[in-house]
Amino acid sequence: MLWAVHCLDADDVLEIRRENRAEHSARLRSGIVDPVCYGMLVSDDGGHPVGSLILVRAEDRETVERYVAQDPFMIKGVWRQVTVGAFTESENSPARLTDTSS
Structure with missing residues (x-):
């Protein structure tokens, strides 16, 4: 299943963001979740x-939420707000993220 993770930064965290990038x-490349786009x-x-x-891509919301909770940006306070939501792309989308041929 696809999941959208929308993160908003806290104030004055540019240096912390750079230090932990x-x-x-x-x-993101650790294999805990399968990144599609970021x-x-x-x-x-x-x-x-x-x-x-x-x-x-991840099996369930709990996997995504655990992944986010352990991200350096979350731990170090870069992100002040994170929203996780299931995502289904439109059949009319000009770009396809999932294989529809099967």
């Missing part, structure tokens, strides 16, 4: 990060 990035949410002018958006 490598560990956070390594965790990246920074940025200010409207693109000038600075305001959060993260991560789309993953």
